Amino acid sequence: MYAIVKTGGKQYKAEAQELLIVEKIEGEPGTKIDLEEVVMVCDDGNVKIGSPFVKGAKVKAEIVRQAKAKKIDGFNYKPKKNERKRWGHRQPQTHLRVLEVVGGK
Numbered sequence: 063m064y065a066i067v068k069t070g071g072k073q074y075k076a077e078a079q080e081l082l083i084v085e086k087i088e089g090e091p092g093t094k095i096d097l098e099e100v101v102m103v104c105d106d107g108n109v110k111i112g113s114p115f116v117k118g119a120k121v122k123a124e125i126v127r128q129a130k131a132k133k134i135d136g137f138n139y140k141p142k143k144n145e146r147k148r149w150g151h152r153q154p155q156t157h158l159r160v161l162e163v164v165g166g167k
Contacts, residue, residue: 065163066102067121073101076121076160086154089125094161097121103165110165119165123158131155 064077070085076097089095100119103110110116130152138147 063103063105063163063165065100065104065116065119065121067097068099068101068115069097076123076163078160078162080160081126082123082158082160083155084158085156086128087125087156087158089156091125091127093125095123095125095158097123103163105165116165119163121160122162122164123160126157126159129155129157 064075066073067076068074069087072085074082074084076082087095098115098120100116100121101112101114103116103119110119112119131154132152134151134153136149136151138149139145
């Protein structure tokens with residue numbers, strides 16, 4: 063059984079005992095959370111598609127750790143103006159362990 067869940071403006075495939083890396087969700091490691099914006103649930107070929115979400119479906123997960131993604135290096139340059147700027151960014155992310163996928167009605 064798996065579900066397509068929406069969090070942080072993106073959609074992820076969630077299966078039991080899998081590790082998901084999603085946009086930052088507030089909470090300490092060890093905190094259990096419910097992701098209730100489930101777009102689709104598939105259980106052995108039986109597919110439920112929500113409009114926009116499947117009623118009663120949720121994904122139970124536990125926060126494993128809070129981390130940052132790999133650094134993105136950027137460089138802005140304007141010719142003939144002697145203008146150069148280097149910058150970097152590391153996006154915060156949350157690592158989740160999916161405990162259970164609960165199918166909806």
